[in-house]
Amino acid sequence: MRGTVATTRPVRVPFFDLRALHRTSGVQDEIDAAVLRVSRSGRYLLGPELETFEAAFAAYCENTHCVATGSGLAAVELALRAVGVDAGDEVIVPSHTFIGTWLAVSAIGARPVPVEPGDGSFLLDPDRLAAAVTPRTRAVLPVHLYGHPVDLTAIAAVADRHGIALVEDAAQAHGARHRGRRVGAGPAVAFSFYPGKNLGALGNGGAVVTHDAALADRLRLLRNYGSREKYVHELRGTNSRLDEIQAAVLAAKLPHLDEWNRRRRGIAERYSRELAGLPGVVTPDVSPWAEPVWHQYVLRSTAREVLRNRLAEAGVQTMIHYPVANHLSPAYAGQQSWPAGALPRAERLADEVLSLPMGPHLSDEAVETVIHEVRAAALALG
Numbered sequence: 088m089r090g091t092v093a094t095t096r097p098v099r100v101p102f103f104d105l106r107a108l109h110r111t112s113g114v115q116d117e118i119d120a121a122v123l124r125v126s127r128s129g130r131y132l133l134g135p136e137l138e139t140f141e142a143a144f145a146a147y148c149e150n151t152h153c154v155a156t157g158s159g160l161a162a163v164e165l166a167l168r169a170v171g172v173d174a175g176d177e178v179i180v181p182s183h184t185f186i187g188t189w190l191a192v193s194a195i196g197a198r199p200v201p202v203e204p205g206d207g208s209f210l211l212d213p214d215r216l217a218a219a220v221t222p223r224t225r226a227v228l229p230v231h232l233y234g235h236p237v238d239l240t241a242i243a244a245v246a247d248r249h250g251i252a253l254v255e256d257a258a259q260a261h262g263a264r265h266r267g268r269r270v271g272a273g274p275a276v277a278f279s280f281y282p283g284k285n286l287g288a289l290g291n292g293g294a295v296v297t298h299d300a301a302l303a304d305r306l307r308l309l310r311n312y313g314s315r316e317k318y319v320h321e322l323r324g325t326n327s328r329l330d331e332i333q334a335a336v337l338a339a340k341l342p343h344l345d346e347w348n349r350r351r352r353g354i355a356e357r358y359s360r361e362l363a364g365l366p367g368v369v370t371p372d373v374s375p376w377a378e379p380v381w382h383q384y385v386l387r388s389t390a391r392e393v394l395r396n397r398l399a400e401a402g403v404q405t406m407i408h409y410p411v412a413n414h415l416s417p418a419y420a421g422q423q424s425w426p427a428g429a430l431p432r433a434e435r436l437a438d439e440v441l442s443l444p445m446g447p448h449l450s451d452e453a454v455e456t457v458i459h460e461v462r463a464a465a466l467a468l469g
């Protein structure tokens with residue numbers, strides 16, 4: 088259940104502060120200049136800013152093509168459509184993820200087929216994947232949740248063996264690495280530039296990155312009414328184009344991303360070191376082959392609500408990603424295949440996860456405050 092925090096104590100450590108991030112990293116002036124440049128350019132869609140950003144982001148991902156879209160949700164949906172997912176198909180998704188992953192599948196009229204995470208993990212378990220494949224399975228859609236890459240080697244092996252497409256939801260993992268390779272180097276990888284993501288616009292945005300020129304071409308058609316030439320419509324596309332202002336802002340922010348992700352990693356390493364072994368609290372694991380980018384730093388606790396209230400009283404903001412398992416949310420509840428208890432790992436995570444403040448906006452002092460207050464709250468649990 089969603090935690091209700093009754094107190095209104097002054098916030099000492101905000102969960103999230105984009106103004107502080109833009110100010111302290113010196114990027115605010117570059118963002119302002121980008122907005123003004125586009126405003127005065129007379130060109131607002133499918134122009135040079137989009138082309139520049141798409142080339143820069145493809146290169147950042149160590150890949151060849153980037154097709155930017157109006158949102159992350161649209162990026163996931165269009166990537167699925169571009170690899171051939173259609174109404175009535177099945178797409179394998181993680182049971183524990185932001186509901187947007189599932190909704191992208193449902194928007195096509197396809198069916199999300201959830202697979203549970205592995206022991207002590209938040210991520211789709213490759214060992215449970217093969218058992219979920221049926222003759223209707225068209226694609227697997229793993230999520231690099233909280234910025235931690237999934238085991239792509241194992242998942243791609245199953246996808247290859249069964250002849251199903253691999254589409255990655257990397258909405259939370261810009262810059263992460265998997266066995267040395269960027270997340271984004273894969274065959275069809277969807278990103279979100281929602282303002283709070285590791286790379287965020289001043290509004291909505293998304294992108295699909297791929298090394299497949301034909302797939303990129305299909306995506307360019309899909310995002311633009313199925314058209315490459317005005318009033319020639321090759322397929323039933325939609326309208327989902329990253330606008331010039333957002334593209335210019337993202338191009339200004341992209342050169343800072345690695346530095347911001349390094350700062351996130353430094354904070355995560357301190358949290359994990361100084362919160363290890365506390366009673367009633369489990370810190371997140373990192374796979375030996377993974378370089379996560381810590382979109383969220385997520386603890387698990389069976390006393391989550393007590394912990395969260397104590398932290399709120401101490402002025403430390405926390406969040407829950409996510410408080411209701413997707414199959415139990417009103418959007419999906421009532422479907423026979425997923426009664427309560429059907430996906431016990433996802434249900435348990437919804438009850439136990441707690442996200443600590445995370446981001447390059449946090450000062451060392453703020454990080455120390457979080458550590459001090461989590462320790463005090465956990466030790467009080469006994």
Ligand SMILES: *Cc1c(COP(=O)(O)O)cnc(C)c1O
Nearest residue numbers: 158159160185187188258279281
């Ligand atoms: C943010 C997010 C999305 C959707 O992105 P939007 O830009 O908000 O549409 C999809 N999947 C995951 C895992 C996300 O975190």
